[in-house]
Amino acid sequence: MHSLQFTAESSSNGLLARDFTVGEVPGVLWSPAAGAADRAPLILMAHGGGNHKKHPAMSGRARLLVTGCGFHVAVIDAPGHGDRPRTAHDEAEIAELFRARAAGEPEGPIVVRYNDHLAEIAVPEYRATLDALQELPEIGTEGPVGFWGINMGTAIGVPFVASEPRIAAAVFGQHWPDVLAEKAQLITIPIEFDLQWDDEHISREEGLALFDAFASKEKSLHVNAGRHKELPRFEADSAVRFFARHLAGSTTASA
């Protein structure tokens, strides 16, 4: 088992960002600057395809979770992404994706198989990262852990969460059911799931089929009008409230 090594540290506007590695895998841990040593729930995040651990979508969500809930938030670079090297297989699959896109062919079959390949590598990395993070006194093994990943983050997250009993609640969305539905059937924790009603890549039937597959008794689907990349920013606020409800023991129920 690899332990976690901190490699750099910075803070801005109340948010402490600590870069780390677990073995060869680089990640970042965001915490409240004023309470970085305080025990709090952990949210593991996974970034989208072509992005990386510090993409604004990741740092923005981390800021909401840290400043809104006082949580710790960690994300690692996916294989072939961010600070990690691309293999010849990565290069070939990316070239094939760009070729299909330029030719106006469906991207789904390529994304589904390439993300499945990356998930096979990433799932044990997420498990090792969680093991190492739980060695930190501010996280520990007792506190609840959530998972948040959309797009490729769902392709990695669904098999991870299906095989990882330490995850208590998860936010997924925007992927195809082909590979993932079978694994989603193993998931029973509370789920919030995002899909876009006018997604040019993922059909309504495909998106709804993946949502339907989760065995969770508590699951919410948020559909918004708009294309694949137009997921509204208020869904990030909704995800934060979802984690607050399930991990912080807070409730805003009423009416």
Place this chain on the structure above:
Amino acid sequence: MHSLQFTAESSSNGLLARDFTVGEVPGVLWSPAAGAADRAPLILMAHGGGNHKKHPAMSGRARLLVTGCGFHVAVIDAPGHGDRPRTAHDEAEIAELFRARAAGEPEGPIVVRYNDHLAEIAVPEYRATLDALQELPEIGTEGPVGFWGINMGTAIGVPFVASEPRIAAAVFGQHWPDVLAEKAQLITIPIEFDLQWDDEHISREEGLALFDAFASKEKSLHVNAGRHKELPRFEADSAVRFFARHLAGSTTASA
């Protein structure tokens, strides 16, 4: 045109409730007790079938809107509901609904036609109520107006909003597309729409078809696991944030 007559007043925990009539129609206007005279946006609500203007679902939602946003909130009794007399037609339709329920027959066809009948009466009543409320200095004709109605409240609200340009944002849900989809196609304002994934009365296809019919560029669908009456309470909080985003000019967008 009937003007609004206040008939009773009470307050509890910061919420002022003023009973009123507009012509023969009884309603209630909830406002912040400490700022009842302050100009603020208005939310018109419509209650569900078999309920009334002061059902806990109505007073609970009003409390969230008033204490959370400082809005004014008004709801009137639907025809044949609350303090209003039932006609022989009401009695016959209710008897038919109970007969179908006891026989295990589908309730949809009866609810659809009876709610459509009630909506024909209620839509001009909502229009007259809005006219009268806008005569009050704390509401006026300049401020934005929202509409919130689920179940029968959607059967009344969709034709009302489709024909009422003063409504700027609306929350609907849990009804059939048969009568309403054609009117929903005329609606272009922002919409939040609730449906239950395991609704024993409204099929997934029917619920999704009604959501799909709205012409709104901004529309969100919230689906939750569970049966018809199990709409989670956190959807009321979500609706309040929806109105805050669209009517108060406030935004919590980020990440």
